[in-house]
Amino acid sequence: MPFTLPPLAPQDPPSLSDPLDALLHRAAFAPITTTGWLRITGPDRVRWLNGMTTNAIQSLAPGHGCYTFFLNPQGRIQADAYAFLLADSILLQTANPTTLAELLDRFIIMDDVELEVLGQSRAGLLLAGPQAPTLLTTLELPTPAPLTLLSTTWQTTSLDLLQTHSPLVPTFELWSDPATIGLLTETLRHLTAIEATPESLTQLRILSGTPLYATDIRDKDLPQETNQTRALNFSKGCYIGQEIVERIHARGAVHRTFTGFVLTGETPTPNTPLTANDKSVGELTSITTIANQTIALGYIRREALNQTAQTVLKTLITYPNGIAAPTSLPFL
Numbered sequence: 516m517p518f519t520l521p522p523l524a525p526q527d528p529p530s531l532s533d534p535l536d537a538l539l540h541r542a543a544f545a546p547i548t549t550t551g552w553l554r555i556t557g558p559d560r561v562r563w564l565n566g567m568t569t570n571a572i573q574s575l576a577p578g579h580g581c582y583t584f585f586l587n588p589q590g591r592i593q594a595d596a597y598a599f600l601l602a603d604s605i606l607l608q609t610a611n612p613t614t615l616a617e618l619l620d621r622f623i624i625m626d627d628v629e630l631e632v633l634g635q636s637r638a639g640l641l642l643a644g645p646q647a648p649t650l651l652t653t654l655e656l657p658t659p660a661p662l663t664l665l666s667t668t669w670q671t672t673s674l675d676l677l678q679t680h681s682p683l684v685p686t687f688e689l690w691s692d693p694a695t696i697g698l699l700t701e702t703l704r705h706l707t708a709i710e711a712t713p714e715s716l717t718q719l720r721i722l723s724g725t726p727l728y729a730t731d732i733r734d735k736d737l738p739q740e741t742n743q744t745r746a747l748n749f750s751k752g753c754y755i756g757q758e759i760v761e762r763i764h765a766r767g768a769v770h771r772t773f774t775g776f777v778l779t780g781e782t783p784t785p786n787t788p789l790t791a792n793d794k795s796v797g798e799l800t801s802i803t804t805i806a807n808q809t810i811a812l813g814y815i816r817r818e819a820l821n822q823t824a825q826t827v828l829k830t831l832i833t834y835p836n837g838i839a840a841p842t843s844l845p846f847l
Contacts, residue, residue, distance in 0.1 A: 518777045518810050518846045535805065537709040538719050539684060539847075542646040544703045545711040546696075547639030547688060553596075553612040555605040557628040564605055564628075567619060567755060568598070569738060571748040575600035580662045582680060582746045584738050585618065590759025592736050593618060595728045595746065597679070599664045606664070610728050622755075638696040642703070643686040643711070643719070650708060651676075651687065654699070659687070669695065680745070682723045682845045718803045721812055724775055724844025730785070731773065731800040731812055739763050740814065742773040742844075771797060771816045775844045778802070778809040780837025789839055791819045791830045799834065815841055 537543040555564060565572040570583035580599035584592050596609035609615050616630045623630075642650060648658045656676060659665045664677040675690040689699060704710070711719075726732050732741050738760055739747075749764055763769055782804060789797040797815035804810075815832065822830035823841055832839045 518808055518842065534709050534711045534715040535718050538644050538711055538715055540645065541709070542642065542644030542650050543709045543711040543715070544643075544700065545641045545716060546700070547641050550608050550610055550639070551612040552633040552637060552690075553607040553609065553616055554631045554633055555607065555628060556603065556631070557626070559626040559628050560605055561600070563623070563626045564598070565751065566753060567622060568596075569747050569754060569756070569760065570598070571751040572598055572600065572605065574748075574751070577602055578663050578665065580664060580677070582662075582743070584746045585615070586738070586754075586756025586760070588756060590737055590756040590763075591734055592728075592732055592738060592741070593734055595732060597662070599677070601664070636692060637690055638693040640689040640696050640699055641686065641711070641716075642689065643681065644684050647685045647687055650703065650706065653706060654702065656689075669699065680725070682725070683719065683847055714803075717801070718805055721801050721803050721810060722805070722846045724812065724846065726773060726812065727801065737763065737769060739769045740771055740773060768817060771814045772820065773812065773814055774820065775842045775846055776811040776813060776832075776839040777842050778811055778834075778837055778839055781835070782809050783811075783834050783837060787834050789813065789815060789832050789834055791822070791832050796832060799839065810846055811839065812844075813839075
């Protein structure tokens with residue numbers, strides 16, 4: 516059964532009680548509390564970081580970024596990040612910059628590289644939705660291209676502006692000192708923009724099919740299992756864990772893959788196992804309910820996924836007191 520979300524009628528007024536509608540059909544804002552920044556400096560920074568991570572840092576143009584994984588020698592994902600190449604440094608945006616700094620610091624041996632966690636002096640504001648570019652124009656701010664970071668000013672104060680990965684709606688991040696971000700927040704409220712809730716942002720993330728590290732991507736997972744090919748570059752130089760990634764690439768597939776599910780039955784909790792013919796075939800990692808329909812992200816073994824797609828003798832994927840129907844991502 517496919518997932519469908521009723522569209523918001525053009526004449527409907529903005530709803531303060533449903534910020535997901537604002538994210539999908541208009542625009543909404545929210546403080547960024549789930550990621551931070553790590554700055555890398557030093558003359559060896561590009562060569563060194565390129566040997567630490569799965570994507571091609573040395574191929575980035577100034578101001579541009581990429582999504583990337585950090586692996587252990589067994590090819591398991593230890594962290595993910597967005598890396599942005601600047602004229603004098605590299606900025607890494609990640610869920611836990613202190614933990615990532617500790618991980619990377621172990622590999623600085625003879626390299627002229629320095630790591631700096633950017634702490635409470637830097638605050639962020641998310642602006643997402645089809646009308647988000649219009650709000651940026653109203654704020655007299657430029658609209659950056661996807662995965663680019665622009666250093667600009669707002670009311671004489673320096674501000675970093677970027678467009679992040681978002682398959683469904685334009686999504687921007689504004690980063691500056693806490694006072695400037697507070698003033699921008701009040702300005703958006705004055706412009707009658709709607710404030711998104713943590714629940715609505717999770718719903719948008721799941722609808723987009725975007726995995727979250729520590730929830731959907733764990734340190735037991737291999738890069739190709741996550742279905743995030745945007746994090747991988749197969750023509751760059753060597754990096755930690757590359758042998759495993761290349762071996763999987765040469766083999767052509769992994770045994771399980773990340774996908775979406777439409778659920779029927781009781782609402783499960785994260786990490787609920789999936790079964791088919793009494794055999795374990797996967798697990799659910801992120802779950803939400805929208806418009807009385809429960810959807811989820813998770814992993815499934817490829818042979819079970821193939822069997823559910825057969826027109827004859829389809830295999831049911833089940834969880835305790837429910838059925839999980841695999842579906843492609845994003846949901847909309």
